[in-house]
Amino acid sequence: MxxxxxxxxxxxxxxxSTIVGAAGAVSGASNNNTFKPLAxxxxxxxxxxxxxxxxxxxxxxxxxxxxGEEPVGDEIPAVTPTRFSAAIEAGRAARxxxxxxxxxxxxxxxxxxxxxxxxxxxxxYTAPRK
Numbered sequence: 001m002x003x004x005x006x007x008x009x010x011x012x013x014x015x016x017s018t019i020v021g022a023a024g025a026v027s028g029a030s031n032n033n034t035f036k037p038l039a040x041x042x043x044x045x046x047x048x049x050x051x052x053x054x055x056x057x058x059x060x061x062x063x064x065x066x067x068g069e070e071p072v073g074d075e076i077p078a079v080t081p082t083r084f085s086a087a088i089e090a091g092r093a094a095r096x097x098x099x100x101x102x103x104x105x106x107x108x109x110x111x112x113x114x115x116x117x118x119x120x121x122x123x124x125y126t127a128p129r130k
Contacts, residue, residue: 034109034116037061041117044070048100054108054115059090061108061115067098088115095120 035041037056043049052065068081086106088094093107103120 033118034114036114037112041115043104043117043119045098045102045104045119046070046100048098048102050098050104052106054106056112057087059112061088061090061106061112062086063088063094063106063115065096065104065106067096097122 033041033043035054038053040051040053042051047070048067049070050065050067052063054064055062063084063086065084065086066081067084069077069079071077082099084096086094088106088108090108090110090112093105096104096106098104101122103122105118105120107116107118109115
């Protein structure tokens with residue numbers, strides 16, 4: 001698959017996120033959102049936009065997440081969005097770096113019945129001298 005076709009495909013996924021939003025996706029950039037299997041989530045994170053969903057497995061949340069530049073009008077983003085996939089065990093969490101100064105933490109509920117996403121600000125860390 002060429003880079004152009006991949007970009008067009010991902011742009012189509014981002015465009016579909018608007019339709020998914022009308023069909024029950026959790027939307028916004030609040031600090032804590034809970035969503036059900038296949039419901040979808042759309043997060044506006046400043047210059048970045050993340051969309052995703054999860055499928056319930058046996059005590060595991062199979063998360064798919066796409067992070068890209070925030071769309072501007074009808075323009076196709078110049079940078080190719082990044083797709084993440086993760087199997088998160090029930091009761092556990094995983095963090096994803098959006099590349100825009102924030103991290104997204106996805107927590108899988110017991111029995112994988114729901115997921116919670118939390119936006120976290122990244123803070124620089126320097127280890128103390130020994």
